[in-house]
Amino acid sequence: MSLSDYLERRRVETNSSEATPPTAVPADAKPQSSETPHAAEKQGGGGLLLRFWNRVIWTLSWTHFMDAQFEPSVASGADSIRLVFAKREIVLLGRNLAGLMEPIARQLLGEVREMPEGHMTPANAESGAPVVWEIRLCERERERAK
Numbered sequence: 470m471s472l473s474d475y476l477e478r479r480r481v482e483t484n485s486s487e488a489t490p491p492t493a494v495p496a497d498a499k500p501q502s503s504e505t506p507h508a509a510e511k512q513g514g515g516g517l518l519l520r521f522w523n524r525v526i527w528t529l530s531w532t533h534f535m536d537a538q539f540e541p542s543v544a545s546g547a548d549s550i551r552l553v554f555a556k557r558e559i560v561l562l563g564r565n566l567a568g569l570m571e572p573i574a575r576q577l578l579g580e581v582r583e584m585p586e587g588h589m590t591p592a593n594a595e596s597g598a599p600v601v602w603e604i605r606l607c608e609r610e611r612e613r614a615k
Contacts (some may be wrong), residue, residue: 472598473568474476479554479577516554518580519559519604522588529554539570547602558609563601 517534519527533555540549548566552559554575561569561581572578586602 473565515576515579517578519578519606520582521604522583522585529557529559534576537570537573539567541567553609556609558607560603560605561601562603563599564603565599566601567599569599 488557515528516531521527535553535555537553538551540551542548542564547562548564550561550566550569550573552561569578581601581604583601583604589600589602
């Protein structure tokens, strides 16, 4: 299931749940894991898991999230999303990243996996789903005291 399919399903569920009362969950129900790497397992308030190509993994708490900015590809050929947290700044570079802005705004994005451009298959490139080929993580520059 692609991220765009997942997001569309979530929109339909959210819109339909506003019109109908929630259904009871059986006591023996087990949580289901998502097939999408960018899907969140919690409803906000959790964290963002960053999986780098070199097997380094970072987690950032959504409670420290400040803002995000999307820039479509222009000269570089890559979309970018800049995420600002209290102590860190993350830049995601890739293709079709605009679809990640709503889950980011709702703090529902649970995981981002880096897949270098050279390792993408034709199916990845043509799917239309968001693909992150580079994650940049750095210390946030603090505003200077006046």
